[in-house]
Amino acid sequence: MPPTIDRRGAALRGPSAVDVALEVNGERVVVHVPPRRTLLDALREQLGLTGTKKVCDEGTCGACTVLVDGRPVYSCLTLAIACENRRVETIEGLAKDGELHPVQRAFVDTDAFQCGFCTPGQVMSIVALLRTVPQPTEDDVKRAVAGNLCRCGAYPNIVAAGVSAGRRKRT
């Protein structure tokens, strides 16, 4: 449906579905969603990117963490339409040519998960941290993942993964 133009020119969109252009993991995509669709649901249901997990769906647990314009956000409290033309990165975009991202590799090496449900969010938070703090301390990592809950209690190894990923050379 074409946008309704109010009399001074601002484009009112919705409430029915509209086309929203996003950049997801380096690719330009268009999703057809109503304005109330969260980025989380658009990723999972429109784009089939189910690596980003839906758990609390109210901005409490961090399982839905993705990067928007390089910064970690809760995709469950973000509207897809508000991300128009912005850069979204999810767990699916990290591995390149069959090679795990250094943060993913560090999670494997330090056994930084049990059930694995919080892992994509934890990994995305640490990926964002390493871009601004390439060699983080334990405290840096703890602060970066404070908004990612792990009900299994794998925290010590998650922190260790973050610190050791910082020591690795990016391949």
Added chain:
Amino acid sequence: MNAFSYVRPRTLSDGLRLLRSGASALAGGTDLLGLMKDGLARPELLVDLTGIEGLRGWSRAKGKGLRIGALTPLVELEEAEELHRAMPILRESLRDAATLQLRTMGTVGGNLLQRNRCWYFRDQATACWLKGGTKCFAVEGENRLHAILGAHECVAVAPSDLVPALIAYDAEIALASSRGRRTMKLADLYVAPHGRERREHVLRPGELITEVRVSESALARKGAFQKAMERKAWSFALVSVAAAARIERGVARDVRLVLGGVAPIPWRVVAAERGLEGSGFDEAACAEAADRALQGAAPLRDNGYKLPLARELVRRTLRSLVV
């Protein structure tokens, strides 16, 4: 979440015009989307403010104090080194506010206007007094996080960490609506819900906060912020304390003491401030101020622990200004 239309204006005047018809303003969405998912807000139109030029970022012109745009993400205030040197209490108060994700999304204006976290208020099925019902269920119910001071019909507490810090620096806010502009002291934005005022602030319909201002003279103060939480991270304040003063040759002037998490509004304690005026924040003066800060406290069944907690946190925060 109800269905709604969405618009992202480019200018403040377009935004204000669109908000005239009862639309809701969207910035970071960290509070509004939660309220919408819980059915507590059902806007027909969301006006996304994030495309508006000129409301993001901060500046400090020489001698003219600090100006912070309302759309500035909290994380930008936390990270800016220059700002940290000018007003360290900003980073101190934001470091343990919510989580990095929420501080990345959330804006200054949204933080100032966030709704309270009372579980009865947040539960759609509970017709509490603040939502138009006849009683506050927290008074006789689960109230360990609720107010010990200054409450009327509603005992929910003011949740922000940033706000007490800003009030300790006498921050002002600039407001705009399609009918005009005004400024007020940030402290005057807040009201303890009572009588017909079933809301936490006096913002008018269709009005936006555009800017927060801190005067050059207030920036000369030394400040401190401390927060007590149930755990070391990702928790609202059980009690928070912001204190500030100009300290010249060991003598305190322009003392400010503001508590969060204890009252329906940011709780400024003028009686305690007066007692500290001219003091050197010695042990005795700080302890006396801590007692004064809790004067008139009326704890509920489960939140009596906030009294000794607040008393000690006030004492420590004040002492930290000189030791």
